[in-house]
Amino acid sequence: MNSLHQQQSTGRVVLPPSELELMKSSGKPVPICSYCHRVRLDNGDPWNQDSWMKVNVDLHKEPSISLSHGICPTCLKGIAPGVKH
Ligand SMILES: [Zn+2]
Numbered sequence: 001m002n003s004l005h006q007q008q009s010t011g012r013v014v015l016p017p018s019e020l021e022l023m024k025s026s027g028k029p030v031p032i033c034s035y036c037h038r039v040r041l042d043n044g045d046p047w048n049q050d051s052w053m054k055v056n057v058d059l060h061k062e063p064s065i066s067l068s069h070g071i072c073p074t075c076l077k078g079i080a081p082g083v084k085h
Contacts, residue, residue: 015039015053029068032059035075049073 019041023030031040033052039059044051052072059065071079 013050013053015055019053020055020057024062024064027064027066029066030059031070032067033072033075034069035071035078038072040070040072046070047073 022042023039026042028042031046032038033040036052037055037059038052039055040046041051041053049072052074059067
């Protein structure tokens with residue numbers, strides 16, 4: 001049973017494999033949201049939720065990718081205002 005492609009839902013964008021390969025080869029740290037684990041596109045606006053995409057793989061297990069932990073706009077709003085680090 002292959003249910004991998006049944007997980008499509010509106011409003012949720014998954015990072016294309018080609019982008020993942022670019023992230024691997026660039027060697028640059030990949031910004032990742034610590035809360036929802038979306039990653040930000042290299043040229044993406046950090047304050048635009050569209051720049052943050054879901055990934056189907058565990059980036060923590062990708063030796064060629066270094067992660068830069070942050071927070072995406074949606075999760076930022078979900079955190080109580082006034083809580084700052
Ligand atoms: Zn998030």
